Amino acid sequence: MTTETQATAAASGAGATARFRENKHVGGGTSQARVSALAGRLIKAVNDIVTDELVSYDEYNALKAWLISVGETGEWPLFLDVWVEHSVEEVANANRHGSKGTIEGPYYLPGAPVQHSPATLPMRDEEPGTPLLFQGHVKSVAGEPLAGAQIELWHADDLGFYSQFAPGLPEWNLRGTVIADDQGNFQINTIQPAPYQIPTDGACGALIAAAGWHAWRPAHIHLKVSAAGHRLITTQLYFEGDEHVADDIASAVKPDLVLAPTGRADGQGREVTYDFILDRTTEALDRIGRSR
Template sequence: MTTETQATAAASGAGATARFRENKQFTANTSQERVSTIAGRVIKAINDTVLEEHVSYDEYNALKAWLIKVGEDGEWPLFLDVWVEHSVEEVANANRHGSKGTIEGPYYLPNSPEQNSPATLPMRDDEPGTPLLFQGQVTNVAGQALPGAKIEIWHADDLGFYSQFAPGIPEWNLRGAVVADQDGNFQVHTMQPAPYQIPTDGACGQLIAAAGWHAWRPAHLHLKVSAPEHQLITTQLYFEGDEHVADDIASAVKPELVLAPTDRADGIGREVTYNFVLDPQD
């Protein structure tokens, strides 16, 4: 039987590409003038780099071969989500007054199993790691509770792998959608995730090795929080003391998103409280 530690970049990349095609829009209401402006600036930036850095034909051909491999490995979602999405997110959420957002990443899946709060995420009987109680309240920017708010949560396991993107993990492991109570309060029992390296045996790993970068992301919870007549917020929450909070390869960490869990009074793992504030719909 194939286990999660035998996951490959190619398989993960193919899964991320397939999920993107299933779940995302491919088109935008963008004029020819807008496309021309954006595409023109990107192409100019590439040409400016070639001229300023005196790129050789050997380097140019190596780039072409690498770009082809990114596609063959299915790693365009990974590449874009790691190195580009944080800027797109900054633009998208620039006018929010509520909670801070950050990148979605390539491993989101819609329609995860829904539970009312208090909830326990699906997990294996022998799920490794430290139990974590994640709790809080969802309000609007005026401080009013949002009854029935939905908290979608997903994260890697203690070995750094995501269900449905690595073999040998139950389908919805450590994924769920939790409905807050009438006061907007929620409680989620899960396991504290571990830091992990993005896949390094494919094209993105080749770039990291060639550039002498590291491949680490700090441990994090992924979240999408929503309520009727309010803007959905997509975010990640990190953990104080993680050595990669300061140098996340995806540049997604913000100070407001760093948690400081404490030991639970009952001695069963750790707990942390984090409240979400949602902006009204435009």
């Protein structure tokens, strides 16, 4: 039987590529002028590096071989989400007044099983790891509780693997969608995830080795939090004391997103409280403006 520890970069990359094609809308709304401007700047930046750094043909051919390898292993979602997405996220959320967002990463899956709070994420019998009670409150920027807010939560297991991207794990292991109560409160029982290295046996790993970088991400919980009339927030929450909070390979950690769990009074693991504050959508703000 194949187990999660036998996961490969190629299999994970192929899965991430397939999920991206299934779940992401790639529209054609960008104008020709905008494409020309962005592609032109990208090509110019590459050529500037070549001339500034006096890139040799050996280095150029190594780059070509590496780009081919990234495509062959399906690792473009991993590469882009690790090294580029954090900048896209900052641009996308520059005008947000509520909770801080950060990258989605390549391992999100829509359609996780729905439960009402209090909830327990799907997990194996005797799931390895420290039990964690994650709780909090969802409210608007104005301080109003958001009844029935939706909290999508997913994270790696105690060995650093994600369900549906590593063999041997149950389909929805440590993935769930939780509906908050009529006061916007939620309680979710799970386990505290572990830090992990991004896959290193493929093209991204070859780049990391060649550059002498590390491949570690700090332990984190992924979340998408939404409520009617409010902007969805995509974020990750990290854990105080993790050695890679300060040097996350994905550059996704923000001080506001670092948790400090404490031991539970009953001795059954740890607990932490974190509240989410959601901005109104533009449409909701327009309706409020028209009603005044």
